[in-house]
Amino acid sequence: MYALLVSDCAILVADNTPVDGETSADRDIAALEALLSTIKRLNKNSLQYDIMLTTSIAYGPFHYEQRSELLGIEKNLLMGSAYIEAYIDQSAGKPKLQCGDCRIIEKNVPPQVLVALDNKGVTLFQMIQKQKKYYYYYWMRQRPEEIAEFQAAYKNTENLKYVGIRLLLQGHQDLNVIPNDNP
Secondary structure, three states, X not given: OEEEEEOOEEEEEOOOOOOOOOOHHHHHHHHHHHHHHHHHHHHHHHHOOOOOOOEEEOOOOOEEEEEEEEOOEEEEEEEOHHHHHHHHHHHHOOOOOOOOOEEEEOOOOOHHXXXXXXXXXOHHHHHEEEEOOEEEXXXXXXXXXHHHHHHHHHHHHHXXXXXXXXXXXXXXXXXXXXXXXXX
16 A cells, blocks of 8 residues: 555555465455545544544546656656545535545446445444445444444434524533643
């Protein structure tokens, strides 16, 4: 696996080239498992610095080529359907990604990976739920039984945001109930 940092995003690329007698299907599943483990670790580490991430995972060709470098300027080539699909999902996907969301775009996912996601044979895949054209990964939960309660609580936080805005607009100025710990 390798990563590229571009502007305000990170591009993680999982190598799915079979090694040591692995089948293509085994390698695809192992690559996704490694990618999801990395995403979980990145999200947890980012939260320590009060940074919340969103993640789109897309399958397909991807190509990176280092082009030229000048003092303080770097030009590189990024192309491929995986990059484009993930970018479109991040910027215009429906439903809009929320803080903490990690989802796999179903389009172009190899059939053997879809079977593994649906059968939940890999322990990590038990934390994934299908919703329309996406598979959502609940990295912030430990057990599948916690997902429904998490979804309900998350929806409540979205509703509470609007209650707070309404109260502030109505003139309530004493809404500083959460201390600002950031310097």
